[in-house]
Amino acid sequence: MNKEKLEEFRQLLQSQIDGLLREADKTVSEMTDEKTNFPDPTDRASLESDRNFELRIRDRERKLIMKIQEAIERIDAGEFGICDSCGEEIGEARLRARPVTTLCIDCKTEQERQERIG
Structure with missing residues (x-):
C-alpha cells in the first residue's frame, strides 16, 4: 500500500479515536453533573439501568480504541493491510x-x- 493511502487510513483511524474520546468525555461529564435524587425507586432504577447500558457501550468503545491504536501501530510498522x-x-x-x-x-x-x- 502506498504512503498516501496509509496516511489516509491513519487520519481515518485517528478521527475515529477522537470521536470515541469525545463521546466518553461527554458521558463522564453527564454522569458527574447529574445530582438528581429520585424519591421514586422506579425512576432511580431506570436511571441506573440507563447508566449501566451507557457504561457497557463505553467499555466496548474502549476496546475499539485499543484496536484502533494497534492498527495505527501496524501502519507505523509497515504491517497494515x-x-x-x-x-x-x-x-x-x-x-x-x-x-x-x-x-x-x-x-x-x-x-x-x-x-x-x-
Missing part, C-alpha cells in the same frame, strides 16, 4: 469497511466457519 493468517494483502474495500481488521475476507470467513463448527 497484511493478513495475519495468510500474509496476503487485505482488500482496500474491507479495510475501508473495517480498518482495524487483521484478516482478509477469506481468512475471516474461514475463522467464522470454524467457530460455528465448534
